[in-house]
Amino acid sequence: MIVAQSRSEFLRLIRVPAFSIPVLAFPVMFYSLFGLPWAHRHIDGIDVGSYEMASFGAYAVISVALFAFGVTVANDRGSKTTVLMRATPMSPTAYLVGKTLATLVFALLAIAALFAFAAITGGIRLQPLLWLVLAARLLLGVFPFLTLGFAVGYLAGPNSAVAILQLINLPMSFASGLFVPLDDLPLYVRSIAPYLPAYHFGQLAWGAMGAPVEPIVTTVLWLFGFTVVFAAIAIRSYYREESKTFG
């Protein structure tokens, strides 16, 4: 059940160009604008090209997670697929795990595309193991964005979900220092950043590149906290809808 569900979820993602092209191409495009010019420069012993690659890798994973979960959940509600599913023996776990696995595979594709682009055009070289560590950290830190996407998918309609997610995604990524390093941003943005999930996700990515970051325990606690808060909002909206549609 889970394999078939994940497969369907992945296929419906990759077949919608409005989803698959932006999430695969934007990180590469942004990296070529903001990251490549800095390749092979070093600031405080950190290779800026690698640092920026980690930043846009984080941005890629956030985009995939928000849109894959948010838009498909909103669509399933809008088209009443959820009602038909409810009449089958499908388990809600299979539904969520299917979406999660499809998201992870898609996120892996997005960061693989970015890594390949950075290695080829930017000449970024990392220890073989370090590529894997960065990819693993990016995928493991995805959970707050899955639950945030899920919450928006349950709060927004199928037509407004994309707009709302974009309004969350771009400002949050920018204010967390994923596009431009935080040190180059105005002071007020720097003071907001530590309260954003993308900032702590960024810590996870930058830490892998050897940049000075907050202690890993702090990062994990923040990400875990955001996951729980967004999941609580999602579950609350789910039950609200449940009593409306199936009451």
Place this chain on the structure above:
Amino acid sequence: MPLVSIVVETRAVAKNFGDVHALLATDFTLGQGEIVALLGPNGAGKTTLISLLLGLRKPTAGKVALFGLDPRDRRARTRCGVMLQESGVPEFLRVREIVDQFRSYYPSPLERAAVVEMSGLEDKSDALIHTLSGGQRQRLYFALAICGDPEALFLDEPTVGMDVEARRNFWVRLRDSAASGRTVLLTTHYLDEADAIASRVVVIDKGRIIADAPPRVLKSRVETKRVSFDSSQPLVDADVAGLPIRRMAAADGRVSIFTAEPQSVLRALFQRGFELRNLEVVGASLEDAVVGLTAEGRD
């Protein structure tokens, strides 16, 4: 009475939506192997009843048992296949992909090829769902309903949006599916559809079951002509005393008489000296029949 195992049973089940009484206390039983049509006009309560049977809605009062279980129990749903009105599927999957996805929900599903063939989608197996026509889409929903090889099929308005030929083909498919012993409950507002498929017809109106009989019996009660005419003088019951009429209604000087024998009624009315203008004799519609049945229910 033969011992038949019960697929679904309700006891005084009722559903309100706010102030609207969608379904009044209803007892309904569906036995194994039956093919039952729930017939009634839009808004009669057919979809409400089917939603309660499947656990898609919670009853306001009363009880529902599906295969002896709470309808929200997954074990009950494993034994059912369902077609719902206005429920969608992801548009960017192919027919065979969504069929495989739904097959994976059931412990012993039918082969994909069998599902595709039984639903008449052989040449659409590779098509993306968003390219399907309305009728093909209904066939896809039927495919999703049968793919778990269910013991019972619950079909809410399965032929809506189909043309006459497509409906007839669908009836053949449904009969084939039922011939293997499957129980079928379908809702429809077409009398001919109920007649063509069902072994039992349940007429539902304004949230109440007003008739429950084999189609043959129901048709003999319903196969009525409507004789209507303008009359200068109002007709009272005494004027039609002794005539074979089922029901008489008058509004704005126009009289409608429902009868199985329009010739003898008209002959008698002429003999009794009534002047009948703008005379019209037509077959009673389902709506007339339902109104007639409702009137009978009040007697």
